Amino acid sequence: KDDKKDKPLGSQSLFRGLQLIEILSNFPNGCPLAHLSELAGMNKSTVHRLLQGLHTSGYVTQAPSPGSYRLTTKFISIGQKALSSLNIIHVAAPHLEQLNLEVGETVNFSSREDDHVILIYKLEPTTGMMRTRAYIGQ
Structure with missing residues (x-):
């Protein structure tokens, strides 16, 4: 049996670290280490080692709750850079702004990424009380 074809290409540590980021x-x-370990299906020692690397790189920090970890705002900077590389936003923005003014409602613009949709641009109405709870990146 050839198990190599079933394994993803690349670094297992990288895949595991990215899995922790997604969780x-x-x-x-924040999420406690034990719960994070359970959700990821990894040993606590492995999760702790990966979190230490993510912490050293500035992507994860300790949350106020003892033994819990959370993502840092470094992801906002990375996300903004990724968004700015999408030329479609620059093309669509004037049209979305006009639509927002015409209808006076929230206007959302999403992009399909593989098997899911991500909100990449949002305009709230300048008047009125109605707001949506959708956030860019969801």
């Missing part, structure tokens, strides 16, 4: 993105107030 932590669902816990804005």
Whole structure:
């Protein structure tokens, strides 16, 4: 049996670190190490080692709750750089702004990424009380 074809190409540590980042993105107030380990299906020692590397790189910090970790704002900077590389936003923005003014409602612009949709641009109405709870990056 050839197990090599079933394994993803690349670094297992990198894949595991990215998995932790994705899990932590669902816990804005932090996630305890034990729960993170359980969700990731990894040993606590492995999770702790990966978190130390992410912490050293500035991507993860300790949350106020003892033993919990959360993502840092470094991801905002990276996300903004990725968004600015999408030329479609520059093309669509004037049209979305006009639509926002005409209808007086929230205007969202999303992009399909593989098997999911991500909100990449949002304009709230300048008047009125109605607001949406969608955030860029969701």
